[in-house]
Amino acid sequence: MKLLSDASEYALRAVVWLAYHPDEPQKVRQIADGTHSAPGYLIKVLQMLTRAGILSAQRGSLGGFKLEREPEGLSVFEVINAVDPLERIETCPLGLKSHGTRLCPLHRGIDNAMEAIQSIFETCSIAQLVKPAAFSKPLLETVLSRER
Numbered sequence: 001m002k003l004l005s006d007a008s009e010y011a012l013r014a015v016v017w018l019a020y021h022p023d024e025p026q027k028v029r030q031i032a033d034g035t036h037s038a039p040g041y042l043i044k045v046l047q048m049l050t051r052a053g054i055l056s057a058q059r060g061s062l063g064g065f066k067l068e069r070e071p072e073g074l075s076v077f078e079v080i081n082a083v084d085p086l087e088r089i090e091t092c093p094l095g096l097k098s099h100g101t102r103l104c105p106l107h108r109g110i111d112n113a114m115e116a117i118q119s120i121f122e123t124c125s126i127a128q129l130v131k132p133a134a135f136s137k138p139l140l141e142t143v144l145s146r147e148r
Contacts, residue, residue: 003117007083010037010045012129015054015079018067019130025064045083052082071130077121086121088114 004012013035018026028046032039046065049055056068067074080086089111092099103111 004080005084006041007045007048008080010035010042011049011079011083012076013037014042014046014065015049015067015074015126016129018055018065019071019126022067025058025062025066027064031065048083049079052078054079054082067126069126071127072125074126075122076124076126076129077118079126080121086114086118088118 014031014037017031017034026034028039028043031037031046032042035042046055046057050057050065054067054069054074055065057063057065077086089103089107091101092103093107099107
């Protein structure tokens with residue numbers, strides 16, 4: 001089971017990459033190479049993050065993408081919601097009118113699990129993911145290989 005969409009994964013990888021390079025605007029190719037992301041899809045995700053005010057974009061030879069928010073104040077949840085919001089179960093997914101907003105035990109349990117996951121995403125900052133102990137492949141494989 002895949003918890004996050006490709007768009008959410010790309011967004012998190014890109015934001016962590018940019019948080020690791022705070023003073024250097026990054027071109028799409030640099031971000032794609034560093035995060036093992038497909039450039040054609042990545043650009044769409046970067047544009048969504050820019051529209052959400054998480055990134056800024058500057059055109060030109062000295063341009064690129066930069067993180068607009070401080071990593072300490074930016075949650076994983078905000079990044080995910082900018083590109084592919086988490087869905088909670090508010091009414092019966094099967095469309096049973098007799099259930100309405102009163103979810104059956106299965107769907108209530110699933111929504112409770114989603115609430116717990118959302119809480120984790122809300123309390124985890126991008127800064128926490130940038131700490132060296134948080135690195136994982138392929139998230140920042142290129143950065144790690146350069147440091148060795």
